[in-house]
Amino acid sequence: MATTETYVGSTVLRKxxxxxxxxxxxxxxxxxxxxxxWMAVVRPPYVHARITGIDTSxxxxxxxxxxxxxxxxxxxxxxxxxWPITEDIKVPVHYPLAKDKIRFHGDAVAVVVAETRGLARxxxxxxxxxxxxxxxxxxPEAAMVDGAPILHEDLGTNVTVHWSHGGAGDQSxxxxxxxxxxxxxxxxxxxxxxxEPRGCLAYGVPAMGEYTLISxxxxxxxxxxxLGGVVGIAESKLRIVAPxxxxxxxxxxxxxxxxxxxxxxxxxxxRPVKWIEDRHENYVATIHGRGVIHDxxxxxxxxxxxxxxxxxxxxxxxAYYQLLxxxxxxxxxxxxxxxxxxxxxxxxxxxxxxxxTPTDAYRGAGRPEATYxxxxxxxxxxxxxxxxxxxxxxxxxxxxxTEARTAISGLNVDSGDYHATFDKALEMVGYEDLRRExxxxxxxxxxxxxxxxxxxxxxxxxxxPSNILGALRYAAGGWDACTVQCLPGGEVVLKIxxxxxxxxxxxTWAQIAADAxxxxxxxxxxxxxxxxxxxxxxxxxxxRSVSVGATALHLALEKIKEKARTLASHELEVAxxxxxxxxxxxxxxxxxxxxxxxxxxxxxxxxxHAIPDGFEPNLEATAVFDPPNFTWPGxxxxxxxxxxxxxxxxxxxxxxxxxxxxTVINPxxxxxxxxxxxxxxxxxxxxxxxxxxxxxxxxTSSMTQYLIPxxxxxxxFELDRTETPSTTNPLGVKGIxxxxxxxxxxxxxxxxxxxxxxxGVTDVGKPATPERxxxxxxxxxxxxx
Amino acid sequence: xxxxxxxxGALREADVEPRTLLVYFLRETLGLTGTNVGCxxxxxxxxxxxxxxxxxxxxxxxxxxxxxxxxxxxxxMATDGTMHPLQDAFHRNxxxxxxxxxxxxxxxxxxxxxxxxxxxxxxxxxxxxxNLCRCTGYQNIVTSILDAAxxxxxxxx
Numbered sequence: 001m002a003t004t005e006t007y008v009g010s011t012v013l014r015k016x017x018x019x020x021x022x023x024x025x026x027x028x029x030x031x032x033x034x035x036x037x038w039m040a041v042v043r044p045p046y047v048h049a050r051i052t053g054i055d056t057s058x059x060x061x062x063x064x065x066x067x068x069x070x071x072x073x074x075x076x077x078x079x080x081x082x083w084p085i086t087e088d089i090k091v092p093v094h095y096p097l098a099k100d101k102i103r104f105h106g107d108a109v110a111v112v113v114a115e116t117r118g119l120a121r122x123x124x125x126x127x128x129x130x131x132x133x134x135x136x137x138x139x140p141e142a143a144m145v146d147g148a149p150i151l152h153e154d155l156g157t158n159v160t161v162h163w164s165h166g167g168a169g170d171q172s173x174x175x176x177x178x179x180x181x182x183x184x185x186x187x188x189x190x191x192x193x194x195x196e197p198r199g200c201l202a203y204g205v206p207a208m209g210e211y212t213l214i215s216x217x218x219x220x221x222x223x224x225x226x227l228g229g230v231v232g233i234a235e236s237k238l239r240i241v242a243p244x245x246x247x248x249x250x251x252x253x254x255x256x257x258x259x260x261x262x263x264x265x266x267x268x269x270x271r272p273v274k275w276i277e278d279r280h281e282n283y284v285a286t287i288h289g290r291g292v293i294h295d296x297x298x299x300x301x302x303x304x305x306x307x308x309x310x311x312x313x314x315x316x317x318x319a320y321y322q323l324l325x326x327x328x329x330x331x332x333x334x335x336x337x338x339x340x341x342x343x344x345x346x347x348x349x350x351x352x353x354x355x356x357t358p359t360d361a362y363r364g365a366g367r368p369e370a371t372y373x374x375x376x377x378x379x380x381x382x383x384x385x386x387x388x389x390x391x392x393x394x395x396x397x398x399x400x401x402t403e404a405r406t407a408i409s410g411l412n413v414d415s416g417d418y419h420a421t422f423d424k425a426l427e428m429v430g431y432e433d434l435r436r437e438x439x440x441x442x443x444x445x446x447x448x449x450x451x452x453x454x455x456x457x458x459x460x461x462x463x464x465p466s467n468i469l470g471a472l473r474y475a476a477g478g479w480d481a482c483t484v485q486c487l488p489g490g491e492v493v494l495k496i497x498x499x500x501x502x503x504x505x506x507x508t509w510a511q512i513a514a515d516a517x518x519x520x521x522x523x524x525x526x527x528x529x530x531x532x533x534x535x536x537x538x539x540x541x542x543x544r545s546v547s548v549g550a551t552a553l554h555l556a557l558e559k560i561k562e563k564a565r566t567l568a569s570h571e572l573e574v575a576x577x578x579x580x581x582x583x584x585x586x587x588x589x590x591x592x593x594x595x596x597x598x599x600x601x602x603x604x605x606x607x608x609h610a611i612p613d614g615f616e617p618n619l620e621a622t623a624v625f626d627p628p629n630f631t632w633p634g635x636x637x638x639x640x641x642x643x644x645x646x647x648x649x650x651x652x653x654x655x656x657x658x659x660x661x662x663t664v665i666n667p668x669x670x671x672x673x674x675x676x677x678x679x680x681x682x683x684x685x686x687x688x689x690x691x692x693x694x695x696x697x698x699x700t701s702s703m704t705q706y707l708i709p710x711x712x713x714x715x716x717f718e719l720d721r722t723e724t725p726s727t728t729n730p731l732g733v734k735g736i737x738x739x740x741x742x743x744x745x746x747x748x749x750x751x752x753x754x755x756x757x758x759x760g761v762t763d764v765g766k767p768a769t770p771e772r773x774x775x776x777x778x779x780x781x782x783x784x785x
Numbered sequence: 786x787x788x789x790x791x792x793x794g795a796l797r798e799a800d801v802e803p804r805t806l807l808v809y810f811l812r813e814t815l816g817l818t819g820t821n822v823g824c825x826x827x828x829x830x831x832x833x834x835x836x837x838x839x840x841x842x843x844x845x846x847x848x849x850x851x852x853x854x855x856x857x858x859x860x861x862m863a864t865d866g867t868m869h870p871l872q873d874a875f876h877r878n879x880x881x882x883x884x885x886x887x888x889x890x891x892x893x894x895x896x897x898x899x900x901x902x903x904x905x906x907x908x909x910x911x912x913x914x915x916n917l918c919r920c921t922g923y924q925n926i927v928t929s930i931l932d933a934a935x936x937x938x939x940x941x942x
Contacts, residue, residue, distance in 0.1 A: 013876055020884030021872040023819015023859035027885065030818035117809075118802065195823045195831055195919050196885040246821070246885030247919050279824040502883030502920045672879045672925060679922030703828035703917070711913040711923040716906075740922075 003520050004583045007511035011668040012521055014507045019244070026243035028199045028216050029276045036201070037066055039262055039275040040120035042110040042127040043284065047138075047696030048149060048355045049102045049131035054109055059126040064119035067269055068127060070110045071097035074264045079320075080226035080255050082475035083327035090160040092152040092353065094320035096230065096257035096264075102131065103151050104319035104355050105698055106285030108257060113265045113273055136355040136696030140316040141293070143354045151319055151353045160317070161326045161351040165333050168408050169344030173308040177299035181381045185373045187766055189291035189316065189690035191706055192362050194501075196246020197282045202262040203272035211266065212239040215259055218248040219539035220499055222323070222476065223255050224531045230260045231267065242529035245501035249680070250361035251286050252501065253541040254323045258285075283701050288690055289362020291316035292329065292349075294373045298381050299344065304392045306381070308344030311336050311373060317351045318358035325360050326351045327474065331460070332366030334409045338374040339418040339458045339634050340396040345408040355696045361541060363680055363741040367459045372766070375455045375746030376753075383757055388435075389750075390426060393456050397422060404629065404727055411468075413458065413632045414734075417660060417724045422456050424720055425636040425658040434640060442758050447646055449758075450653075453639040453751025457743045461735035462547035462631035462728060479626035480544070481536035482553040484513065484560050486602035486619035492517055492524045497537015498549035499529040503737065504669040505545060509553055511665055512731075516557040517598045518584015536624065543633075543735030546665065551729040552625040559621035560598075567605055567619075568596045570612040631726045631734035635659035637678070637743040641751035645759070648774030650686065650752050656718045657743065662726040662734035670736050671719055677740020679714045684741070685748035686767050687713070756780070788852040792817065793861025801848050807841075808832045810848035811858060819859035819888050823917070830916030833889035834858050840896035842915070859888035862895070871895055871933045880929030882920035890916050894930045904934055 019025050056068040079094045098107045110127050114120035137143040143158040151158055174180065196216055204211035211233050217223055220240035228235045245252060258275050266273040277286070292315050299308035315329040329349040336347050364371075378396075382389035397418040398405070404412040431452065438450040463469075464478035483495040492513055498505055510524035527533050538548070561581065568586035569576040572594050579586045587595035596604075601619060604610070608617035640654040657674060664670050687707040691699045700706040725732030745766065752768045753761055760780035765772045789798040792815060799814045811817045811834070822844055823831030832844040835857035843856075862869040871891045874880065881887040890913065897904070897912040904912070909930045910923070918926060 014879065016884070017876045017881065018868075020881055020887055021859075021868065021875055021891070022863055023817070023888055025819075025884055027818075027821065029812075029822070117813075118804070193919055194883075194885075195829060195917060196821065196883065197823070245883065247883040249919065279826065279829075504882070668879045672882060672921060675922030675924045676882060676920045677922075680919070702826045703824045704826045708828075708917050708919070710915070710917060711910040711927060714923050716924050716927070717922065 003518060006515050007521055008515045008665050012507055012511055012666055014504050015510060015521065016504060016506050027196055027246055028201055028214050028243055031201055031214060031243065033203055033272040036272040036274055037113040037115065037269060038117045038120040039265055039273050040112045040124035041108045041258060041281065042112065042124045043106060043108050044102060044129040044131065046102045046131055046133060047105055048134040048136035050134060051098065051100060051102060051109060051129055051131055053130040055128045055130065056110060059112055059123040062119065062123045062126060064115040065112060065123045066115065067113045067265060068110060068123065069265060069268065071095060071099045074268065076260055076264055077230045079230060079257060079260065080323060081321040083324045083473065085163050085326050085330050085473055086161060089326065090155045092155060092320050096260040104357055106357050111261045111265060113269060138354050138356045138692040138696045140314050140352040140354055143352045151355060158353040159350060160353055162348065163330050164348035165346065165409065167346040168410065169308065171344060171346060173299040173344045174297050174310055177307050178302050179300045179381070179385060181298040181377060181384055183296045183377055183380050184293065185296065185376055186293050187290045187369055187372060189288045189359065190362055190684060190688050191283055191288055191690050192249045192251035192286065193708055194247035194249055194251050197277035197279060198252065198256065198258065198286055199276035200259050200262045201272060201274040202266035204266055206270050209233065210237045211263055212241060213259060213263055214241045214243055216245050216252055217242050218245065218252040218499055218501055218541055220529055220531050221497060221537040221539050223259065226255050227260060227263065231263045233263065239532045242499045248501040249363040250289065250365055250541065253361050254287055280702055284357055284698055287322050287360035288318065288357045289359060290369060291359050292369050296373050296377045298377050300381055302385055304385060304387045304395045306340055306342045306396045309336055309342045309374065310346040313349035315349050315351045316354050316356065316359060318354060318356045320358050322358040322360040325358055328359065328361055328366045330366065332370035334411050335367050335458060335460050336370050336374055337408045338371065339398055339416065339456050341398045342408055356692060363677065364738040365542065367738065368742045368745060371457045371742045372746045375750060379750050379753065380762065389454050390431060393422060393454060397456060402724065412629055414629055414727045415724045416458065416632060416634050417722055418456055418634050420722045421634065421658040421660050422636040424722065425638050425656050428658065428718060428720060429638045429640065429654065429656040448642045448644050449755040451641045451643055451751040451755025453641065453747045453749065453754055455637045455743045455747035455750065458632050458634040459739060459742050460630045461543035461633055462627055463542035463544045464630060465628060466626050476538065477626065478538060478548065479624050480538050480549040480552045481622065481624040482549065482556045483534065483620065483622040484556040486560060486598055488603040488606035490523065490599040490602065492519060494524060494526045494553060495534040496526065496528050496549055496553060497534055497539065498545040499537065499539045500545065503545065503673065504666065508546065508665045508669060509550060512550055512553055513557060516561065543737040546733045547631045547726065547729050547735050548625055548627050550733065551731055552623050554731055555623035555625055556621045559623060560619060563619060563621060564598055564601045566612065566615060567601045571596055571604065627728055629728040631662065631728050633659065633661040633734040633736065633739055635739060635743065637747040639747040639751040641755055643752055643755040643773060645777055648770035648777065650768060650773060652682065652715045652748065654718065655715050658720045658722065659736065659739050660722045660724050661736040661739065663723055663732035665733065673736045674719055674740045675717055677738060678717055678744045679709065681741045681744020682714060682748055683709050684767065685745040689767050786849060788848050790851045791855040793857060803849060805848045806844055807846040807848050807851050808843035811843060817858050817860050821885050821888060823885065828917070830893060831886050831889045833892045833916060835892055835896055838896065838899065840893045859891060862891065870936045874929040874933035874936070878925050878929040878932055880921065880925045886916060886918045890918065890926055898934050902934060906931060
């Protein structure tokens with residue numbers, strides 16, 4: 001229905017909600033098919049072992065078991081790895097079912113398909129792998145040493161990749177500068193923990209060789225482009241559907257063994273096959289994030305000028321590469337200057353295989369790792385020179401810029417106003433008052449000390465310009481696509497290549513279309529996540545959906561308007577220049593009663609009874625957008641913590657965030673993304689850590705040992721924003737999915753160190769558990785004695 | 786074995802394997818897939834339903850333990866097509882993103898608000914301790930429940 005209301009920039013309640021709120025969602029485990037089998041995966045309880053035999057006989061004999069398959073039974077190709085970041089990178093071969101060796105707990109050696117979920121699991125337990133156990137290594141530094149157990153003998157080493165940014169500026173400052181700060185920071189592995197585990201349902205029409213995979217994935221298009229080769233199905237005969245997906249955070253940005261195995265067993269049995277991950281499998285077989293160690297150097301002046309930043313990183317890659325594994329540290333390699341302007345830059349990393357779950361993109365993917373060490377280092381520098389950390393940041397933040405500028409890392413940053421976000425955050429939190437209170441508590445020697453943790457950050461979003469991806473040796477492009485169809489009945493249908501899992505695209509995209517075409521968001525139907533419906537797309541990750549996908553939508557809408565103008569001009573018998581467009585209606589200038597709405601024109605373009613010569617019937621348009629640059633959000637987060645110096649327990653008293661993600665389409669959704677991102681960042685800072693024992697067993701192997709914070713551990717957040725439009729796309733949008741997770745860990749850990757700085761504490765580790773904080777206090781006391 | 790459970794007001798009977806968990810009885814025997822499963826250690830609260838009005842984790846109970854009892858799932862919260870005040874409050878306050886934890890959150894909140902119709906923010910947070918959400922950072926969930934509490938108590942005042 002035509003409307004004069006505009007929606008972009010306003011809170012519109014989500015179109016997605018009714019189904020999700022009433023139990024009608026389409027999550028993969030909610031779907032079933034006649035004749036459907038259940039698949040269970042056999043993961044033997046070994047970390048590193050040579051396979052000498054697999055006994056499937058007992059399992060095969062069990063009632064209800066339809067098939068038991070090992071690598072020999074299914075002729076599967078290797079799983080895709082699409083980012084060989086250097087020419088000489090060593091790439092381990094990664095089969096869906098292990099052939100010669102088990103290299104981590106998640107490695108599978110067989111699958112069972114059976115009539116029920118329970119029977120499949122019972123039978124999986126009856127499959128026995130005969131193995132020769134081998135020593136394991138899960139510490140990446142230990143894995144680098146000569147004599148360490150080698151995971152992939154054909155590679156001859158666990159050290160498979162070394163990537164260097166190449167540096168910029170005069171590297172001698174790291175020796176000659178008046179102040180040199182050197183720190184080592186360790187960031188443990190994290191388990192993404194989407195609350196919906198992974199899962200998939202594969203079925204086919206065997207006679208036609210056509211197969212469909214419904215999968216809890218963020219990337220149906222990339223799965224389609226890469227999985228066919230693994231299972232021997234032509235891409236054109238493979239359809240991937242991402243239904244409602246219960247969170248991803250990067251963990252579903254992958255092409256997994258189980259997706260291949262479900263398709264392969266559906267093909268082998270001629271029946272639909274469903275697999276649903278349990279949480280333990282999620283902990284061992286779905287990717288982990290982080291797992292990095294940085295040696296950091298800051299060169300600066302005595303009065304707070306940062307001259308150079310240098311980072312040498314070791315990245316724990318795990319037992320194989322998943323889709324992007326070694327690309328994740330590299331992705332961070334472009335943002336180690338933060339929002340500052342050092343004249344010298346160095347970044348390099350070494351990737352190491354270990355007997356642990358592969359690491360890959362976890363919310364932020366490389367940029368949280370980078371931002372954490374930069375922001376910790378800037379605070380260490382401030383302490384060294386005795387300057388307020390806010391003052392050091394003010395002195396070094398790049399001044400406001402509205403046209404792209406080249407950062408020292410070599411990429412062009414689209415726009416930024418870092419002082420504005422930082423000043424606003426300092427004002428909101430009442431920085432001077434907090435410093436006074438901190439001084440008073442220190443003076444009194446209070447048990448509970450106050451800490452103020454700062455983080456000013458930038459991030460690189462909107463993946464990505466295809467030519468840059470090519471230069472970085474990534475196998476795919478970074479464009480996205482949208483088709484807009486104006487149906488004759490007045491509905492507007494958007495078929496878009498982005499694929500959400502909680503981000504509210506159906507609402508946000510509808511707002512953009514509603515404004516462009518003068519309808520309401522309720523008139524707009526957004527279709528996504530199905531390669532048969534929207535065959536062109538590059539999916540959802542890296543805060544790319546709005547800046548790439550919605551820009552494609554915007555461009556398609558512009559084409560629709562042009563086409564509609566041509567038809568209106570024809571029907572109203574005036575020149576196109578004599579038309580004006582407002583509220584979804586073309587009208588003749590000076591004669592507003594002579595008008596056609598988009599809905600009118602959609603109907604006449606559809607019946608096509610009287611269209612101009614050369615006019616293609618239907619009001620439909622497709623646009624593909626390849627962004628000319630990344631987008632670069634930025635902002636300032638401040639965490640105020642109270643640390644109990646007797647127990648080491650830290651409590652967050654306040655959390656203030658001022659972010660700039662460019663133009664905002666739906667402020668409610670933007671704030672929701674920030675809330676969730678900050679909470680995940682707080683979790684990373686204070687609670688979460690995947691821990692392996694010396695034998696390579698994952699100790700934190702369930703939600704009872706891996707501490708995901710609940711509502712009692714997470715505070716309410718105080719948010720504000722500035723809007724500095726991106727120059728990368730016509731909407732001015734930048735993306736907001738990862739900002740919170742990037743900014744929060746250093747803000748929180750800095751606040752704890754800040755609370756204890758007067759005691760001589762310089763680091764508390766991450767996560768800053770009470771035990772670690774208590775030990776840091778004791779160590780500092782010992783050092784002072 | 787045979788179980789008879791009143792689910793969302795209707796008596797539902799079935800023969801199930803003795804090891805069948807209540808959540809799979811609801812999801813797979815009855816086809817009520819609104820109740821989700823998120824873990825295998827009773828940690829995440831995603832599978833929360835009401836049994837005789839009290840919130841329980843349906844992955845921790847056998848279907849047999851629900852025999853003769855009344856169970857309410859998310860599918861039973863709306864009446865005559867009108868959303869329950871909690872569902873409506875979650876919608877208006879953006880209390881959900883991916884939606885996977887949402888049914889459990891709403892059922893846990895429904896049970897809690899019956900015990901404490903006018904809670905403080907801290908009490909709401911305490912009440913949600915057994916329900917994990919990875920998307921929202923909890924803030925809008927807490928706001929939603931406080932909002933619904935206001936409506937429920939206003940309506941009964």
